[in-house]
Amino acid sequence: MENVIAYSPFLMKGVTVTIALSVCSILLAVALGLLGAAGKLSERLWVQRIAGIYITIVRGIPDLVVMLLLYFGGQVLLNQIGALTGLWTYFELNQFVAGVIAIGFIFGAYMSETFRGAYMSIPVGMIEAGVSVGMTRITLFRRVIWPQLVRYALPGFTNNWLTLMKTTALVSVIGLEDIVYNGFAAGRATREPFTFMLIALFVYLVLTILSDTGLRALERRYTRGVQRGV
Structure with a gap:
């Protein structure tokens, strides 16, 4: 317990990085x-x-492969471009930025299908009614399409968000000091890896519960007054 208390600021730094990475990536x-x-x-x-x-x-493609390709391959590509153009001599890709780009790029594909399915679930008559009363495209999107899109996309969005948070653990392989990286480092230093990995597990569990609770409340708000099928 003394070791946990001693390393708590180090662990909290990892929690902060994990949350920031998750938010930027989503x-x-x-x-x-x-x-x-x-x-x-x-x-x-x-x-x-x-x-x-x-x-x-x-x-x-496996998520880990995408992350490694973007982190290592991206740096090589950028440095080759710099050498060819003479605009820069050396460029080092920030680990946090690389993690955001990789995870955002990966889950952008899943979100595409979520939003496409949500849009196709919107009754055509609602869009036609908006057009018939003379709504502009912006007004139609803001008043008709977007509220319906959010309503239908929220269940899939929730699943993608919860999966994305767990996927952030992969950034530890490129050296970003998230909760997994810091927990493992603290466990190795104190020879108590099991204890600190349990703490990392607990952190992800708490984040998942809080996220699921909040998003389900948001879903209830957007589906208020809507009759569900049985």
Whole structure:
């Protein structure tokens, strides 16, 4: 217990990094997901194909492989570009930024399918009614499409968010000091790895419970007054 107390600031730093990484990654994933869904729903065939290739490739490659490729391969690519253009001599990709890009890129593909499915669940008559009363595209999206999109996407979004939080543990392999990395380092230093991994487990469990509770409350708010099927 003394070791846990002594390393508590170190562990809290890891918790902060994990939360920040999760939030930044989900924001990027949502942005890419909306773009991917718009691409899949586009009337232009080439746009559909680009979005389809992105979704298919990402969902077919292990998350760890994507992260390692982006972190190590991305640095090599950027340094080669710098050497060719003369714009910079050496570029080192920040571990936090690499983690956000990798996780956001991965879950952007899953979010694309979540948003596409949610959009297709919106009754066509609601959109047609908005058009018939003269709504502009922005007004139609803000007043009709977005509220319905959120309602239908929330269950899938919740699952993706909970999975994304657990996926952040992969950043420990590239040296980012998240709760897993710091917990393992503290366990190795004190020769109590089991104790500190239990703490990391507890942290993820608490974050999952809080997230699930909050998102389910949000889902109830958006589905208020909506009759559910039995």
